[in-house]
Amino acid sequence: MTGWHVSTMTAPGTPSIADPYRFPGALDDPAPACDHGTFEPGDYLLAAPAPEQRVPLPLEPCDRRRLDLHAALTTAGIAPLPGDLAAIEALCALDDTTHAALQRWITRTP
Known part of the structure; x- marks a missing residue:
């Protein structure tokens, strides 16, 4: 098996939604459907922050x-x-x- 494949283990009649955290770039479609509605034009997924841009907060x-x-x-x-x-x-x-x-x-x- 090569590449990413979306699981087909969904309830009958429901769309197969790829989890964007497990499958980065899966929602590159400009208006994919999801359980919470559809993405509007201009909506986008935020990229993870670069480690050097994170605010250093030391833990107690x-x-x-x-x-x-x-x-x-x-x-x-x-x-x-x-x-x-x-x-x-x-x-x-x-x-x-x-x-x-x-x-x-x-x-x-x-």
Whole structure:
């Protein structure tokens, strides 16, 4: 198989819409149909910003640990419940060594 192919796994009678995030350039048609209507003339998809043009915003250590913890839980297939957010905040306030052990336990890596 060569090139990109749009999946044909849609409900009967519905148009096959390519996801622009998974298939860049799939919506180059000037007026493609979608579930939310049609694109108007002058509408366009925004390109991803170039890395050198992004605003550098350093993360606080607890914010970085929270993102890492959510990523580890998601990778392990563990969905935090709404009541778990306070526990996640408390865990992210711990030091990096404790947080590394916590991630090792979640991901079961030696």
